[in-house]
Amino acid sequence: MLGVLAIPSILYTSLVFGISESPRWLISKKNDQEAAKKIMLQIGVEDVDAEVASIIQSNQHDATAGNASEFFNAKHKKIIFLAFLIAFFNQVSGINFILYYAPEILEKAGLAAKESLFNSIAIGGTNLIFTFVGLYLIDKLGRKTLLLIGSFGYILSLSLVSYAFYAHTGPLFLMSFLLLFIASHAVGQGAVIWVFISEIFPNKIRSAGQSFGASIHWVFAAIITLVTPFFLDKDNGIFKDNPWPIFAFFAGMMVLQLIWVVTSMPETKNISLEELEKKLIK
Numbered sequence: 001m002l003g004v005l006a007i008p009s010i011l012y013t014s015l016v017f018g019i020s021e022s023p024r025w026l027i028s029k030k031n032d033q034e035a036a037k038k039i040m041l042q043i044g045v046e047d048v049d050a051e052v053a054s055i056i057q058s059n060q061h062d063a064t065a066g067n068a069s070e071f072f073n074a075k076h077k078k079i080i081f082l083a084f085l086i087a088f089f090n091q092v093s094g095i096n097f098i099l100y101y102a103p104e105i106l107e108k109a110g111l112a113a114k115e116s117l118f119n120s121i122a123i124g125g126t127n128l129i130f131t132f133v134g135l136y137l138i139d140k141l142g143r144k145t146l147l148l149i150g151s152f153g154y155i156l157s158l159s160l161v162s163y164a165f166y167a168h169t170g171p172l173f174l175m176s177f178l179l180l181f182i183a184s185h186a187v188g189q190g191a192v193i194w195v196f197i198s199e200i201f202p203n204k205i206r207s208a209g210q211s212f213g214a215s216i217h218w219v220f221a222a223i224i225t226l227v228t229p230f231f232l233d234k235d236n237g238i239f240k241d242n243p244w245p246i247f248a249f250f251a252g253m254m255v256l257q258l259i260w261v262v263t264s265m266p267e268t269k270n271i272s273l274e275e276l277e278k279k280l281i282k
Contacts, residue, residue: 024203024273027055054274058203071208075281079200082265082280083213086196089257090189091220093154094250097228098178099123104232108243109165109174119175123182127190130183134191142269143192143199144261150188151258157181158251165244193217199268202277 020043023036033052040048072080098105102120138146157180164174193213201209231238231246239245268276 023051024055024206027052028059028203051272054272055203058274058277071205071212076201076205079209079280080212082200083197083209084216085260086189086193086265087213087216088220089253089260090193090217091224092250092253093185093189093257094158094181094224094247095185095189096221097224097246097250098181099127100225101228101232104234105178105243106171106175108232109171122175123178126179126182127186130186131190133183134187137187138191138195139269142267143196144265144267144269146192147188147261147265148258150184150192151254151261153180153184153188154254155251155258157184158247158254162244162247162251165242165247196268199271199273199276200266200280202281203273206273 020039021035023039026032026036026039036055037048037052040051045051102123106119134146141149157177160177161174161181163169164177197210197213198206229237232240232243234240237243266276266280271279
């Protein structure tokens with residue numbers, strides 16, 4: 001199980017050599033406009049000269065803005081908050097709780113160890129398939145729309161998973177809504193989070209912004225992983241006999257995510273990074 005991971009790792013490493021440099025990095029850090037234009041043409045930018053001019057103008061603005069290029073600046077408060085919340089909600093959906101502890105969760109639902117391992121594979125397979133669905137839809141429907149779809153899917157599936165444990169409805173009912181939860185995540189948060197975080201930060205602080213968003217994501221993933229045994233441990237866990245309150249909590253957090261998406265999340269589809277900077281940083 002560990003050794004087979006070398007295959008996709010080697011494949012990934014090989015494919016990385018074919019990835020182009022970022023045009024914005026070439027312009028901002030290397031001052032290589034010709035190379036940037038070639039890559040823009042390859043990826044389908046219609047007005048290359050206008051795009052290059054927009055990037056240069058953005059860089060000049062950052063250079064004259066003094067401490068506005070520093071990450072923790074009052075001007076960046078809104079985008080930092082957006083990055084924090086999307087990463088926070090990603091984890092309080094319970095996605096890594098379910099992925100990491102799937103065998104234990106399924107065993108509590110009445111599945112034997114052998115069946116729970118098979119169903120863990122089904123969860124991973126569903127995640128893979130619907131991630132591609134999310135990739136297909138993200139530029140067609142938009143980031144905000146996908147998060148809306150995912151939020152409704154989260155609330156429905158987590159509520160019914162909680163009910164399944166509470167009412168002891170049986171493994172098939174539970175498994176159906178666990179898979180709906182995974183599909184909702186893959187189409188929504190799983191597809192959107194990294195794209196959204198990479199789009200909302202201006203050029204000067206984009207690398208720091210993405211690092212910040214990723215850090216928030218994995219800090220909360222680590223916290224959830226660490227505290228789960230206190231709730232799920234078969235001998236001493238608070239909800240060792242029936243974990244339905246855990247899923248009810250996650251469902252409640254996804255109601256909050258839905259409210260945030262409807263009221264505060266900006267749509268970033270078909271908007272250049274420079275235009276987004278003007279909208280999000282006042």
